[in-house]
Every structure is written in structure tokens, then in C-alpha cells.
Amino acid sequence: MKREKKIANKNLILLLLGRMISDTGTGIQMIIIPLYIIDMGGSAATVGLFSFLSLVPLLIAYPFAGVIGDRLNRKIIMVATDIASAAAILGLTFAAYTDKINLILLLTVQVIVSLLNGLFDPATKAMLPQLVAPEKLTQANSTLASLRTLSGLLSPILGVVLYGKLGIASIFLINGISFLLSGGCSTLIKYKHVKRESVAGVQGYISDLSQGIKFVLDNKIISKLCTFFLLIYAIIQPIFTVVLPLFFKTQLTYSDKQYGYLQMILILGALLGSILVALLFGKEKKVSKPLMIGCGLLMFTMLAFSSLLFPHILYSLGTGTLLYFVFLSGILFLLSVAIMLINVPVQTFIQKHTPDEYMSRMFSIVGMITKGGMPFGGLVYGLVLNYAPVHYVMSSVSILLLLISVTFLSSLLKTSNFL
Template identity: 30%
Template sequence: MENKSIWRNKDFILLFTGGFVSRIGSGIHNIALVWFVLELTGSGTTTGILLALSTLPAVLIGPFGGLIADRVNRKLLIVGNDFLRGGIVLILGWAIYSGQTSFFLLGFATVLISISGAFFNPAVSAVFPNLVRPENLEKANSLENISMNFTQIIGAAAGGILIGTLGIAGAFFFNGISFILSGISELFIDIPPISQEADTKESFIADFKFGINFLTDRRELLGLFIIFLFLNFLFGGLFSVGLPYIYNQILEINEMLFGLAKSTFPVGAILGSILINYIAIKNNIKFLGKTLTAQSSLLVLMGLPLSYYGLNNLSVMNIYIILTVLLVLLGILNAMANIPIITIFQKMIPDNLRGRVFGLLGTFTQGLTPISMGLMGILFDHISPSILFIVSGVLAVLISYSIIHLSEFDSLNSSMKEPALKQELI
């Protein structure tokens, strides 16, 4: 690996730009998919089922995808899955254009795309440390985070424009082409082979257990993993279910203001991803703990204008502006917390285990999301949103604060200075 600026790193730039293009296509695809299903069926339940189909396969297959990412040529896995998803979406676009589609076909294609993503995502996360030097890894993750949030904004806006001008089929064709272009760019990436001489002879079950054992043997990593899952559980339901409920049922704002509110968090995340590059971080763990604590505190602040006093003394627009400002700040702090977390795991997990551990991370995180959404949906029907945000914020603050003061996490900071050694199966 050459000692060069990240912007002169051909392999990173190719992976970054390919992912940028395909994520814009995916953002357009997601809007077009929901819109088309609503037009086709007029059923919110059916739409919900289709969205579940887009996440559940990734949850169930995530660990297996991570194992594959540690066993096979990662370049082949990345390029092949981009081409596969591109082909599936193009076929789906043609079916819609020719009037030969059905809910079954949409569901089947959605499941295949989700399965493909379960192999693609761990491979990309695992390959990042192979493409950039350790001192550039946090910057690379920062750029990736900027790309993910920026493409959310572009994809949402472009999706509406494309559907209005080219129709649903045109939006699907655009996404299919974006996957193909991403795959073509990735053909020119040089990815080093995985250091796993003995591992390929072992069973997948042994590999899976070894990935879990690696986490359980590293108590500090496991603790960080559990905290990460808990905070995702709290934030996932509050933002996916709680905020739409507040905007629609309590504030009763129009669709345009709701759309604007949805874009504020990724805007903040982009700002946070940029800002973190200009902060001299001496202690990654302390910085992470303080950032997560500050982020969690904002949940408490979000609950205050939604209280009985706030709703009776503030105008709807004042509450909307307060929530908008807090969402931007949350986006900034979320990015500044997520980037160090990802960097810590990438630096401390050996190359031959990285795929399966990231597969486990993705599986548990995505697996808890539907549970969080369902639970918060029930709670918001029976408990004041103000109480839910304040109580969740207090719990999140207590958990985040533990990172700063528990001695178990101190070893992570020093361990990150040394490269993770290959782990052998016993």
C-alpha cells in the first residue's frame, strides 16, 4: 500500500465514486418502489410488507454474507453483486414498462436485491482498510459517511423529478444503470488477497462461531458493540416512527414541510463528516463517549417543546423550527460518533475476520430495527411523545457516559495504534 494522499489513491476513489453513483440510484429506486406499490395496490399494509422484504433477508443472511466476504475474492464479490443488482433492477424496469409486473415479481426482486446487499455491504466494509493507510482510515470513513448522507438527499429529490418526467420505469432503469456503472468502475480496483490460509478449510459454522468468539473474547469491543446496538435501538424507533407521528398527528404540518424536515438530519450528518476531519482527536474513546453523550442529550431537548407546556405556549412553526435545528445538530453529532466507531472496529478486527464481524454488526443492528419500530409505534399510541423522548434521552445519556468512565474501554485507544493480527481457528 503506497504512502499517498487519499485523493491520489486510485483504488479508494474508484470504490468511493462507484458507491456514490449506485447509492443515488438506490435512493431513486426506493422512492419509486414505494410510490409504484401504492399506485398498484393502494394498500399501506402491502407497502409495509414490501419494505419488510427489503430488510429481513439482509438480517437473516448478514452473518453468512460476512463469512463469504472473509472466504472469497472480495473484488469478485463487490463487482458481481453490483452487476447482479443492476440486472435485476433493469429487468424489473422493463417489466413495469411493458405492463407485465405484479406484486409477486416486485417482492421476489426486492428479496433478491436485499440478499445481494447482504453479501456486498460486509465486503465493502471489510475492504476499506486494505485500500487506505491506517492514518487515512478515519478520513476515508468520513468521506463515505458524507457520500451516504448526500446521496440520501439527492436520491430523494431526483426520485421525485424522475418519476414525474420519465415515469416509474424510467426511475428503475436509472437505478439499474447506476449499479452497472458502479460495477464497471470497481473492475479497475486492486484489492489485496485475504490472509486466511488455514481458514478456508473450516466449516461455515466454525467460522461463524469464531467471529462471535472473537467479539466475546474482546470484552471492550463487545461492550462497545452492545452500546452501539442499544443506542441504535432507541434512536431507530424514535426517528422512523416517532418523528413522522409528531409531524403528522401533533403538529399537522403539510407534506412539503415534512419533506424538508426529513432532509435536515442527513444535512447535519454531512456537516459532521466534514467537521471531524478538522478536529485533532487525541483519545478516540473519550471523544466517542462525549459525542454520544451530547447526541443523547439532544433527545431530551427534543422532548421539551413537545411537552404540555410547550404545546400550549409555542406556535406550531416555533416547535417545527426548534425540532429542525435539533435534527441538524443530531446529524452532526451522529456522524462524529459513527465515524470513530467504524474506524475502531476496522482497525482492531483482523483482516481475515473483518467480513464476518461486520456481517454480525449489520445483522444485529438491522434485526433490532423492526422490533424498535413496532415497540415505538405501540408506545406513541399510549404515551406522550415528550415523555418518550425525554426518558429515551436520559437512558441514552447514562449508557453513553459509561464509555468515558469505564476503564475497560481505555485499552481500545492504545490497541488501535497497533495493527490487528490474523486470528487462527483452533
């Protein structure tokens, strides 16, 4: 028993270490590439295209990734995609070092890496429940979320320093090495693949994907959680990418440096939220308690955030004062905490209640939902804010979110196995 526990702990450490290393390398590159594109003479449209190509290929890969992850050895998928990503990015390193890099090559490699990430992600999330006991899943997911958030905190600092002193080739080199190290960690994980019978060919893949979708639709709790995830991510994430930058630049008088501080505060909030889930709810058998607290905190912070945007509040506190910055950063900090209090328990519940043969397909569907709703939500925000003041838009969004959360929670709490 002790030996099995030691192996399980070693496997989890290897998985977590590999993810943190590759997330840090990827984060460094993703932070710097927009700056590099502009330095190369690219326009804002080129930066937007890079952002588009970072997400859309991943979404396209997800349906196939789910089926592949449930058919093939997940460990081999992780190792192969890490090595392929490393090869592509190290190729960029050579091109940058020899001054042969150009925008077309950069964007092409980004498409390849995004597709590979789409294959990698569902396999990783599906493997986690096989490496830890069910009662340890919340702690494992919380630790993974904490490390990923920590890498997000380190990446901008490391990226700016490295790019400024050593140039773009160093950024690509470090990211390529990070994928190699991540692949090495995955290789050392002791994992037994359970092969299942499946129909070969295109028809078999379509059949497997249909079965995965049917599993989600037939499971009332999981389908409700997926719907809630779609709505939450579509509503909340564009606040950070569309509403906040627009409001900060047009309504406030702070510097870009203070905007950077605000971004760090958001990351620290997410880090604290993921840690709190493990400390306070790591031993909870049900996820309803942290989820209810997270939804309650989310509703409170959204109402508080929308209140801060009203002109008379801006006039009273001042558009460039320390007092207003403290209020704004404090509310956004709590908003990040709330998102993690929702995210980690939902992911844990899905892992606990999904059979292993559906696990990769399940997380490919969840991935499409969480990431697919963001660009659509951002588009809607962008269109609406052209015609309506930001404080009215966010007040309406807060009320809508309140109604969605109350409806969602009241529906879930009627289900016995969720309580």
C-alpha cells in the same frame, strides 16, 4: 512510495465513487417504490411488506456474507453482486416498459436485491482498511459517510422528478445502470486477495462464523462498542421513523411540504457530522475524543427534543409557528450531527483493531446489530405509544439514554488502548 500512494488514492476514489453511484440509484428507487405500489393499487400493508422485505433478507444474508467475505476475494464479491443486482433491476425495467410488471415480481426482485446487498456490504467495509493507511481511516470513513449522506439528499429530488416525467421504468433503468457503473469501479480497484486455509462444507462455515462471534466476545472494547451500537440504533432510529411522523401528524399543524423540509434538515445534519469528523478528528490516533463529544451532544439533543414535546412548550411556542419549527429542526439537525460523530469513530476503531481474516465477519455482525435493533425498537415504540403520551415516553427514553451513555463511556475510558 509516491507510486504506491497514487495507487492507494486511486483505489479509494474508485471505491467511494462506486458506492455513491449505487447508493444514489438505490436511494432513488427506494424513495419512489412506496409511491408506485400505492399507484398500482397496493395498500399500506403492501408498502409495509415491501419495507420488511427490504431489510429482513439482508439480515439473513449477513452471517453467511461475513464468512464468505473472509474466505473469498472481496473484490470479486463486490463486482459479482453489483452485476447480479443490475441484472435483476434491469429485468424490472423491461417488465415495466412492456407493462408486464406486478407486485409479486416487484417484491421478489426486492428480496433478491436485499440478499445481494447483504453479501456486498461486509465485503466493502472489510476492503476499505486494505486500501488506505491506518492513519487515514477516519478520513476515509468520514468521506464515505459524507458521500452516502449526499446521495440520500439527492435521491428524493431526482426520484420525484424522474418518476413524475418519465415513469417507473426510468427509475429502474437508472438504478440498474448505477449498479453496472459501481461494478465497473470495483473492477478497476487494484486489490490483492490473501487466501487463507478453511474447512469446506457446512461445518466449516459454522466454524468460521463461531470464530467470528468468539472474536467479538473476547475483545472487550469491540463487544462493548457493538452493545452500545445495538442500544443506540434501537433507541434512536425509531424516533425518525415512528415518533417523529406520529408527532408531526397528530400534534403539529404543519404541511407535508414542511415535513419534507425537516427530512432534508436531518440529512444535512448527518452530512455536516461526517464532514466534521474528518476536519476536526481526521488526524487523531484515538477515537475517544469525537466519540465523547458525540455522546455528549446526543444526550443534550435528546433531552432538548423530549422537552419540546411537552404540552406547555407546544402551547407557548405554537403548534404551527415558524419559531417552533426552527427549534424542532435545529435540535433534530444537531441530533443527526451527534449520530455521525459516534458512528464514524466506532467504525474506524473496529477496522483498526480487527485482523483482516476476521474483517468481513466483524462487519456482518455489526450490520446485524445496527440494522437488527431498528425493527425491534420500532415495534416497542409503537406498542408503548398506544398507552402513554409521547412526551412521557421520550423523557423516559432520554433518561435511559443518558444512563447508557454515561455507563458506556466510563467503562471504555478505563481501557488504556482506547484512550
